Amino acid sequence: MxxxxxxxxxxxxxxxxxxxxxxxxxxxxxxxxxxxxxxxxxxxxxGGEDNRVELHMATREASGGLSQQIIGAIVTPDESLLKPGDPVIIWDKDYEASRQAVIDGELEGLLAFPADFTQSVMTGEKTKLEIFSDAGATYARAALNSIAGAISSQISTDKVVIDASISLLVGSGAIPADSESIDRATQQLLNAAMSGAAPGGSDSFLTYKIVNVGDVEAGxxxxxxxxxxxxxxxxxxxxxxxxxxxxxxxxxxxxxxxxxxxxxxxxxxxxxxxxxxxxxxxxxxxxxxxxxxxxxxxxxxxxxxxxxxxxxxxxxxxxxxxxxxxxxxxxxxxxxxxxxxxxxxxxxxxxxxxxxxxxxxxxxxxxxxxxxxxxxxxxxxxxxxxxxxxxxxxxxxxxxxxxxxxxxxxxxxxxxx
Amino acid sequence: MAEEFMVVKDLYKSFKDLKAVNGVSFSIYKGEIFGLLGPNGAGKTTTIRMLSTVLEADKGEIIIGGHSVKKDAEAVRSIIGVCPQDLALYEDLSALDNMVFFGRMAGMEGKEAKAQAMENLKLMGLEGRAKGKVGKFSGGMKRRINLAIALMGSPQLLFLDEPTVGIDPQSRNHIFENIQGLQKKGLTILYTTHYMEEADRLCNRIAIMDGGQIIALDTSYNLKKQIGSPEKVTLEDVFLKLTGRSLRD
Incomplete structure (x- = not known):
């Protein structure tokens, strides 16, 4: 005491x-x-102005490829509908020009699909999504990384489900066991998933969610x-x-x-x-x-x-x-x-x-x-x-x-x- | 025979290679003013720090008021008061605040501490400046406050380490009178100073230290008698004779 x-x-x-x-x-x-x-x-x-992050995507695949459908599913249709803080996803049709724009510092970053993307997914071979980004564009790079991760994760999940479905269909005799039939069925299921008509009724092959904690206000x-x-x-x-x-x-x-x-x-x-x-x-x-x-x-x-x-x-x-x-x-x-x-x-x-x-x-x-x-x-x-x-x-x-x-x-x- | 209030036996203290105190022994009788003189670096302050329990001795025994400093420092602290050579005060506080604070630290209750603080301030002729900020006081006033703080808690033994350094003759005289008054009240006092006439005037007995040892201990009269007629020689003559005339750092 x-x-x-x-x-x-x-x-x-x-x-x-x-x-x-x-x-x-x-x-x-x-x-x-x-x-x-x-x-x-x-x-x-x-931070008061809405510095919306622009995420550019491009593909080297010919039209009709899986990558086209993926980009089509997530591209921003109307910027005016975006909430504050949401990124704008832009589809750059010319891969080479966009890549050069990143090198020239005109674009902060680009997520690109390779030319053999659909083929690789179909055959189960490994494929890589490419991210080009300005070294200083921390936020754009992080956002593109995150989208690439989401795409690869979703594709992997869907591929497992589709492969299992095909096995069941072949086992039950609904599909002939030859590789041509299996490829055709796989393509149909993937296309269905891309077009939003996949079993399970999801609207789109790929969805993503942005969680905003509180309202976005001027900082x-x-x-x-x-x-x-x-x-x-x-x-x-x-x-x-x-x-x-x-x-x-x-x-x-x-x-x-x-x-x-x-x-x-x-x-x-x-x-x-x-x-x-x-x-x-x-x-x-x-x-x-x-x-x-x-x-x-x-x-x-x-x-x-x-x-x-x-x-x-x-x-x-x-x-x-x-x-x-x-x-x-x-x-x-x-x-x-x-x-x-x-x-x-x-x-x-x-x-x-x-x-x-x-x-x-x-x-x-x-x-x-x-x-x-x-x-x-x-x-x-x-x-x-x-x-x-x-x-x-x-x-x-x-x-x-x-x-x-x-x-x-x-x-x-x-x-x- | 007078009662010994403090007994020091064979005290040693070294700082690395420096033997600051080298086998010091002496006793102080109850109610006595005991002078400890010596040139700079003689070991006076180190001795006082050991006696006042703030520095541990390497070897030796100190008994104060029947309590061993080594075994029961707490009991020793309750009966001593220390007036250090430096002005150990809080200059941003008032004189009263300083004294009440140290009184509380010495275990006094609030009202008791305040009452004794006012009493001690009066004794030092500073009752009118109780609420004045110590930082604005003159050197002499600060010295008096320094001494007044040492009296908080009513100690039985007072260590006064050069309490009159750098003050005017009036303040010094006031402090002398107070010290003599305290002795009359029964306090035992250990007093160090560089002013020989102070020691001559105040102290019942004087020890002269040099090189960490006591080289002489007696009454002022007997010390003077060692080198000549006590009426003709001064304590300073004795001091210089015993400690030499070479300069000290």
């Missing part, structure tokens, strides 16, 4: 000092919103900017407080506490609790102002956003303690705080979304807690993810907090000598 009282009073003392320091209050609370206002203003409207830049700056400034504020811990060590107030019956663990706990509470105040202000002033949408799982924010504070406070144990002087603590904050924030996707980075940089970014936090916030607030999708980010922040906390507890000293 006595130790808890010590922890509480040390935390309270730190909060009191923080509240009396107007410059700190300004820097930790008002200053971040200056960035948020600026970047929200600059990024406002991004609110704050949904990205606020979590990004929250991660950056919660971490920065905590890291900078390492300077104060070093100051306390240097001017012997920590040692004085130790001589007043306060345990080393209580001192550590008190400083941690003070930093943690200050971080909590920061995130409460961030989210309240974010929701009330910037109309931020917390997504489908607000509790996940809150838990992720709290974990960010837990991790940052642990980092501050660790930094204070590693830095010998106030100046080195301040330098390390600024350096780590300014390095980790952009790398971790606080200034711009990390999912826009090349893959190698995204992999490097995973060593930063910032990247896990921002990716969790982005999933929850931009991509309609639910609680479970944010669990890896939460777990990662917890692991970072534990690592920083263990190092801090191990190396924490109350004296400068």
């Amino acid at each position: 006595k130790h808890l009282t010590h922890i509480w009073f040390i935390a309270l003392k730190d909060l009191k000092i923080f509240a009396k320091d107007r410059a700190s209050v300004f820097f930790f609370i008002v200053f971040p919103f200056m960035f948020i206002v600026l970047f929200t203003f600059l990024l406002q409207g991004t 609110n830049a704050s949904d990205f900017v606020i979590p990004g700056y929250l991660v950056m400034f919660v971490f920065f504020a905590a890291a900078v407080s390492a300077q104060r811990i070093v100051w306390e060590r240097q001017n012997h107030t920590l040692e004085r506490l130790l001589a007043s019956s306060v345990k080393r663990e209580s001192i550590l706990g008190g400083i941690y609790t003070g930093t943690f509470i200050r971080g909590l105040i920061q995130i409460i202000i961030f989210w309240v102002v974010g929701i009330l002033v910037f109309n931020v949408d917390l997504g489908l799982s607000p509790p996940a956003v809150i838990i992720l924010s709290v974990l960010m504070v837990i991790m940052s406070a642990a980092f501050a303690l660790m930094l204070a144990t590693l830095a010998r002087t106030m100046r080195s603590a301040a330098s390390l705080a600024v350096l780590t904050s300014l390095l980790l924030a952009p790398l971790g996707g606080c200034w711009w979304p990390s999912f826009l980075y090349p893959e190698w940089l995204q992999n490097i970014a995973k060593i930063t807690p910032h990247a896990w936090a921002t990716s969790g916030f982005n999933k929850l607030m931009l991509f309609g993810a639910d609680f479970g999708d944010a669990l890896p980010s939460m777990l990662a922040l917890l692991v970072f907090a534990l690592i920083f906390g263990i190092i801090a507890a191990w190396r924490f000293r109350t004296s400068a000598t």
Whole structure:
């Protein structure tokens, strides 16, 4: 009980000092919103226009081939009927011209069927769909990959069903067992499937579904900017407080506490609790102002956003303690705080979304807690993810907090000598 | 015979190759002001840090008020007060907040801590500045607050590590009077200083340290008598004679 009282009073003392320091209050609370206002203003409207993805398809087969029917089944007949966010599927009749257009950078990507597509499907030989895409056209390439996957999966399924049907028909004597008859029957069944008259009554050989989570609206830049700056400034504020811990060590107030019956663990706990509470105040202000002033949408799982924010504070406070144990002087603590904050924030996707980075940089970014936090916030607030999708980010922040906390507890000293 | 309040036996402390304290032994009697003098790097502050439980000795025994520092540091902490050489204060807080905070840390209840804080501020002549921010105080006022904090929790033994460094004669005189007043109330005090006349004026007995060892321990009068007529020689003469005139880092 006595130790808890010590922890509480040390935390309270730190909060009191923080509240009396107007410059700190300004820097930790008002200053971040200056960035948020600026970047929200600059990024406002991004995503507001309907940048519909165009997916081009072509075939090298002669008319009457299976590929013609597939493209015919999924091509967009009337763009005006599309919902916001739906891709436009365009049938390019001239394969060579379309391919050249991709090479010239005029088209983002192209899905093409080979000349022997129908023959290969009929005989059960392997065939390949071709995807040409601009290296930078991430979304178009992903969408074309997805359609190619759907086509190949559907064809494989249909082929299994048709082969089984043919075997039954041959077994029952409905079809002669010669290869010519079998090929003819297979062709008829495939054509029936392509034309939408397949048994089972499906309208089309290939269907696909786009699941939109929520309505597609003009993007609110704050949904990205606020979590990004929250991660950056919660971490920065905590890291900078390492300077104060070093100051306390240097001017012997920590040692004085130790001589007043306060345990080393209580001192550590008190400083941690003070930093943690200050971080909590920061995130409460961030989210309240974010929701009330910037109309931020917390997504489908607000509790996940809150838990992720709290974990960010837990991790940052642990980092501050660790930094204070590693830095010998106030100046080195301040330098390390600024350096780590300014390095980790952009790398971790606080200034711009990390999912826009090349893959190698995204992999490097995973060593930063910032990247896990921002990716969790982005999933929850931009991509309609639910609680479970944010669990890896939460777990990662917890692991970072534990690592920083263990190092801090191990190396924490109350004296400068 | 006077009662020994603190007994130090064969105390050692090294930092890597540096032997900071090298076999120190002495006793302090109850109600005594004991001076610990020495040039820079003599081992005074390291000794005080070990006595005040914040630094563990490599070897040796320290008994304070019947409690072993090694075995029962908690009990020792409950009867000591420390006024460090540095101003161990929170400059962003008021004088009262500082004192109440350290009082609470010493185990006092809120009202009790506040009452004693006001009493100690009055003792230091700072009752009118209780709510003033310590950062705006003069050097002398900060020194007095530093001392007043050490008195929170009513300690029986007070460690005063150069409590008068860098202050004006008025503040210094005020601190002297307070220290003498505390002695009259029965407090035992261990006092370190570089000002020989302070030690001469305040201390009942004086130990001179150099190279991590106590090289002389006696009353000021007897120490002076070792090198000449006590009426003619000063404590500084004794100090320089014993520790030499070479500069210390």
